[in-house]
Amino acid sequence: MGDKKTYYITTPIYYPSAKLHIGHTYCTSIADTIARFKRLAGYDVRFLTGSDEHGQKIQRAAEADGVTPLEYTTNIVNGFKNLWEKLHISNDDFIRTTDERHEKVVQALFQKAFDKGDIYKAEYEGWYCTPDETFWTEQKLGPNHTCPDCGRPVERVKEESYFFKMGKYTEQWLKFIDENPDFIQPKSRRNEMIQFVKQGLEDLCVSRTSFDWGIKVPFDPKHVVYVWFDALVNYISALAPFDGDGELYKKYWPADLHLVGKEIVRFHSIIWPMMLMSLELPIPKKVFGHGWMIVDGTKMSKSLGNVIDPIPLIETYGADSLRYFLLSEIQLGNDGNFTLPNFVTKINADLSNDLGNLLNRTVAMIIKYHGGVVTKHEAMDDLDRDVETLAIQTANDFESYMENMELNKGLRTVWNFIGRMNKYIDETMPWVLAKGQNDGDAERLQSVMYHLAEALRIIGILVSPVIPVGAPKIWEQLGLTGFESSTLADAKQWGGLATGTTVVKGEPIYPRFDIPEMVEATKEVEQAATEAKSVARDAAPTAGDAKVADGAAIEEGTIAPLKEHITYDDFEKLDLRVAKVLTCEKVKKSKKLLKFTLDMGIEERTVVSGISQYYEPEQMIGKKVIYLANLAPKKLMGIESYGMILSGSDWADHLEVTNIESLPAGSLVK
Structure with missing residues (x-):
């Protein structure tokens, strides 16, 4: 165990001002898939998520509810944990900024930066956005004194604060980025951050006195530590103690990957490294900013009523279905579009039809033709040899794509192999071989059944980081044990299925869903999107305005609209x-x-x-x-x-x- 390479991956710590939505689910599903893949590849993985619970916004919300801030956040954080359990998230730790371990590390690091002269006291006067917990200069405000990020009104604030000398580390940061070009991903985000820093940085406000829900500044308790020296420190405080004999810190820091939404790349790729430079601590290896999840072509917004709660989707379709759709449909780094019809169509086609059908047909034929017993036989032809070659190539390609964080391409290569095995059934026609009309048909049938079962053994391993509920069931129906200890290396070798293995007929691991059933079962989700759809409809042309290619109007209600393009492969x-x-x-x-x-x-x-x-x-x-x-x-x-x-x-x-x-x-x- 001591010889294993380590891998430390983190999500942002989520702010408990409301329930988490499908965008948070997307981020955490990505991180979980990467963590599971790294474990499969033999890494000693540490996977962290958590909650960011301090600040004026929380204090005001708690006061409005008549509870303490800790009571307020604990109730919401329990909902976070429930969601991650339902989604089968395999985090090793959950850090809360209200944890005592976190408070101690924050105070120690704040004191260290102050003692170094990088934190000083001054009076601040400017514009403040409470929901985003961000200060803005007059020049950067939106119209009518609104926040340029969220568009909500800002408040004029004047108070004594401590400031961090960010500008001091500009040249050191630029040199670091030049020497570590892969630190910020994707590349487009890197270029944005470089331009932002080159425009000049103001010193960063790191304490507040206008509220008291936060960690006290150790040498000036009327101040509470503000956001950055609190929230960002979680990645280290979760490994506490961070000095001396801290085994977790020595083992896992610096982090291999901070996975964040693109809107907070700036904080993780500029402020956080500059803080670490001041503290003389190692800088994480990579910050990756993923895209947003939009709904029916519209950015999620409470005002539009299109914020999607993932819980009804998980309870109706299962965790695997939601995870698979999010990870297979979206290229990491780009925005992704979620619609219910596309979601159901995708999981029906890929999980139920392609993977589920292959497993169902294979197990049923082995039971029908060989009493459920798999026998390895050497009566192979070119089709069989091609399948063996493709299986190993698929495992290698999958590994390469996953290492490059091209998760959707990794899944695509596995599903291409699944499609090939379904075609293999049609090409080999086991039902004809079973009639035994030609010499060697019986042996040939044994070989075909073995190749199908062995392909599914490999597929079960490869898909496990993404669909952790269904993957072990593939092995169960193949009559295999030891799935939890299987590795990527096991998937890169053909022939792991032993002769004499007995398959077990089970229920379909991914049932098919009908569109009418989907609409009925997920009314909560449909209702949440109603307002957004009405906004889109108001802006869209009516059916009577639509034109066909020859310029003639389509009479409303006579011809169904054309559906989206599909590929020839589809x-x-x-x-x-x-x-x-x-x-x-x-x-x-x-x-x-x-x-x-x-x-x-x-x-x-x-x-x-x-x-x-x-x-x-x-x-x-x-x-x-x-x-x-x-x-x-x-x-x-x-x-x-x-x-x-x-x-x-x-x-x-x-x-x-x-x-x-x-x-x-x-x-x-x-």
């Missing part, structure tokens, strides 16, 4: 087939559903379709329909339905099933 995922209807009957106790038995040419499938009000069962028998064959199975009225029969409908609710009569059953539709 379309390639659809397995569309010609299927012949063998039997058709009404589903008991249902006015809408018909139950079909379809001939796909290679096997028969049961499908339930909601077209009973348009067709009598006898009308459908013998027809050749277009059938989506790789849609994840779903139970309807107690019947397991595999796939979907395609049809067309218009605004007046007329419906027609699509037929292709001239092609044989099983033909591909392209």
Whole structure:
């Protein structure tokens, strides 16, 4: 254990003025995924998050509620911890700025900077934004004396304060940035910070006397330490003691990564390093400023009513679904857009259809063809060898992307491999091999089943940093134990699945969600976004104003609007087939559903379709329909339905099933 490389990662400490929203969830999910990946790669990881609980804003809110500031913050902080537990966040520590350990370190460091002559007392007069806890000069104010960051009114403040000599460290900071070009990421943030410093820095106010909810200045107790010498110090105070025999500090400091929102990069990449330069302490290795989470194309705002609470999403869809969407959909450093339809479509396609389907089909076939027992066999062909090569390449590419903090690309390479394994099933056709019509089919079938199961063993390891709930269930259904001790090295070696392993049929790890069910189940989220959507609607053209390519107006309500573009790769995922209807009957106790038995040419499938009000069962028998064959199975009225029969409908609710009569059953539709 002592020989392991260490990795210390932190999130910002969140301000307990209200419940956390999906933006905080995004930041902490990123940090947790990186921490889990580093553990998987063999690092000794320390992962810190926490809460920033002092300040005038908290004191005023507590007074309004008739409670003490500590009672006020403790109630909200308990909600933070509950959210992180529901999201399966694996932090090693949770630091509160109200902790005694934190207070001692803050006072010691403040005293050290004062003794060095870098902190001095003076009178301050200027403009102050209480919500942002920031002082502003007259020149930097927004219109009508508002905060340039949040747009709210500022207050004129005059009081005695202590100041930190930031300007003293300008040249040392610029030299440090020049020698450590990767310290601020992404690069665009680095350039912003350099320009900010070169414009000239004013000394930083680091104490207040107009309120008393904070840590007392050790040599002048009428002052409380203000923000920066309090909040930023948490990254060190969580490792206290920071001098002498402090084992955690010696082991983990300097931090490897401060992960923060782009709006606080300046504080972490300029103020914090300059403080550490004054204190003669090592500077962290990297500050990464991620983008914002916007909702339906609009920045989250309480005034717009579009602040999304992650709890209903987690309770409805599961922690894995939310984590996967946030990390796979957004390039780290860019802003990300959250909409409920896109969220549900993404998790249905990737988790339920791609990954879930691969696991379900593999386990079911091993049970059906080999009594559940996996046997490694050497009857391989080029397809098998290609799969083995791709598996190792996928693990290596995944490692490279994750090390470079390209989390979405890391996930994409794994899902490409998942897609390849689903295609491998169609190419090898185990149901044909099982008939044993040719010599060697039995051995070939064993090899195919082994390659599917072994691929899933590797996939389970690779996806575990992002979907920590479902990943171990993959191993459980494969009949494997020891998931908690698996490593990245285990994923980079083919053949880890032992002959004789017995798979275990389980429930689908990622069920499919219907859009109507989604709307009903997440009304809280929809209601939260209502006001924002109405604002967007007011600014948008009406359907009557919309134009088609030839200049003709679209009559409102006659043609559905076009959906967003998809890639050719997205379309390639659809397995569309010609299927012949063998039997058709009404589903008991249902006015809408018909139950079909379809001939796909290679096997028969049961499908339930909601077209009973348009067709009598006898009308459908013998027809050749277009059938989506790789849609994840779903139970309807107690019947397991595999796939979907395609049809067309218009605004007046007329419906027609699509037929292709001239092609044989099983033909591909392209």
